[in-house]
Amino acid sequence: xxxxxPFAPQHGxxxxxxxxxxxxxxxxxxxxxxxxxxxxxxxxxxxEIVIIDDGSTDGSREIADRLAQGHTGIRVVHHPTNLGxxxxxHRAYLCGTKELTTVFPADGQFDPSIITQFIRRFDxxxxxxxxxxxxxxxxxxPARLFSWAERMLYKILFGAFPDFQGIMMFRxxxxxxxxxTSTGRGWMIQMxxxxxxxxxxxxxxxxxxxxxxxxxxxxKVMNLRSILSNLRQVFVLRWHLWAxxxxxxxxxxSPESGQFHN
Numbered sequence: 001x002x003x004x005x006p007f008a009p010q011h012g013x014x015x016x017x018x019x020x021x022x023x024x025x026x027x028x029x030x031x032x033x034x035x036x037x038x039x040x041x042x043x044x045x046x047x048e049i050v051i052i053d054d055g056s057t058d059g060s061r062e063i064a065d066r067l068a069q070g071h072t073g074i075r076v077v078h079h080p081t082n083l084g085x086x087x088x089x090h091r092a093y094l095c096g097t098k099e100l101t102t103v104f105p106a107d108g109q110f111d112p113s114i115i116t117q118f119i120r121r122f123d124x125x126x127x128x129x130x131x132x133x134x135x136x137x138x139x140x141x142p143a144r145l146f147s148w149a150e151r152m153l154y155k156i157l158f159g160a161f162p163d164f165q166g167i168m169m170f171r172x173x174x175x176x177x178x179x180x181t182s183t184g185r186g187w188m189i190q191m192x193x194x195x196x197x198x199x200x201x202x203x204x205x206x207x208x209x210x211x212x213x214x215x216x217x218x219x220k221v222m223n224l225r226s227i228l229s230n231l232r233q234v235f236v237l238r239w240h241l242w243a244x245x246x247x248x249x250x251x252x253x254s255p256e257s258g259q260f261h262n
Contacts, residue, residue: 014119015046017096017172018104021088022064023054025106028215029063032108033074039112043119049074050095051106055082060106084185086233093175093193102169108215110167118169118207126202127170129194130209131163157238158195162206168194174202181240188233195241 018036022029033049040047051064053076064076077091092103100122104110110130118128154161168190178196182189197204 013045014100014122015098016040016043016100016102016115016119016169017048017050017098018102018115019050019052019092019095020104020106021052021054021085021092022056022060022106023082023088024056024058024060025216026056026059026063028108029060029106030067031215032104032106033067035108036104036112036115037071037074039115043116045119046098047073048096048098050092051076052088052091052095053078054084054088055079085187086182086184086189089187089189090180090182093180093189096172099172100169101172101175102167104167109212111210111212114167114207114209115169117209118167121205121207122169122171124203125205126174127168127194127197127204129162129164129204129206130167131206132165132211133208153234154191157234158191158241161191162194162204164190164194166211167209170197171202174200179240182233182237184233186228186231186233188237191234192237195237199241 018040020029020033020036025032029051033051036049040049051067051074053061053064055078061078064078068074068076077095079087079091089103093101100119102115102118104112114130118130121128151161170193174197175193178193178200180189180192180196182192194204
């Protein structure tokens, strides 16, 4: 990644950490970091990029280290072995030193302009959740079936749950006010963070985003190992939440609910 000249700042009043999840993403990692770097420079914010290398073996580790050596605003966290999505998200939620934190995959599926889009919502929000309109229409039928079953399970166990696909942003300091009990390789820790924020009454907004084709590689989420881990964690999390009142019901499309706002 070449260090570019700064763009004219647009919205520099908030600081932001962008954590980038990387596991064997050598073909796309440098380009994704470069795109996010450009967006942050254009934004004019106080920022940092943290690359979380989850035990890569394809050269991603070396690329990440080289990018960090070339810019003081970029840091790298290495996992000694591949620990899975759960460990990566947990590290990403806690590693930031700025007001806001967001997490991007290193496969290039999400345009960095989402960062600026989400930051604009924090005058009246504590968390912003991205959702992809008509997301299911572009998926294979097994993926649609699994997604439907997953949503039904969440609804049964936790009540109403906002639409969420892909990218979220939140106030970093608020993560320290909620316990995160989810472990394992699955993505349940994302759902737990949302549920914990809901239970605290923090303000959650929804924003539509797009999605792009991966720059390289295949999904590291839709595999049996992660799915089974996630299913186990769903029930473990419900057990941890059992002693407390259920999360307040809210429709992510309904401002009148007082919890979710478009």
